[in-house]
Amino acid sequence: QVQLVESGGGLVQAGDSLRLSCAASGRTFSSYTMGWFRQAPGKERELVAAITSGGSTYYTDSVKGRFTISRDSAKNTVYLQMNSLKPEDTAVYYCAVRKWITVATTSTGYDYWGQGTQVTVSS
DSSP states (O other): OOEEEEEOOEEEETTOOEEEEEEEESSOOTTSEEEEEEEOTTSOOEEEEEEOTTOOEEEOGGGTTTEEEEEEGGGTEEEEEEOSOOGGGOEEEEEEEESSSSOOSSGGGOOEEOOOEEEEEEO
């Protein structure tokens, strides 16, 4: 059974950093695309960053230069380093896996999901 478990969320102040981790189990994900979505109250779930099996990355415009996605295929783990956090980054962050080699920017393109971790940035 596939399971994605996120960790690393919390309450921080504007300008602080957080590192999210997502440990995947149940199968090997080295050939798949992994991503981080977020959903704020009253808003749609949006793709924040994604990384392909080949290491190509995608970032939504609002996080470029501040967030970095990486993966350790040997550990079946994907990370999201978040620097210079802003109050508008406040959301539940979800790890997701897409059973394909390309990036999809909508949630319907992903096949497995974690339970989410809350990130709250105070001003």
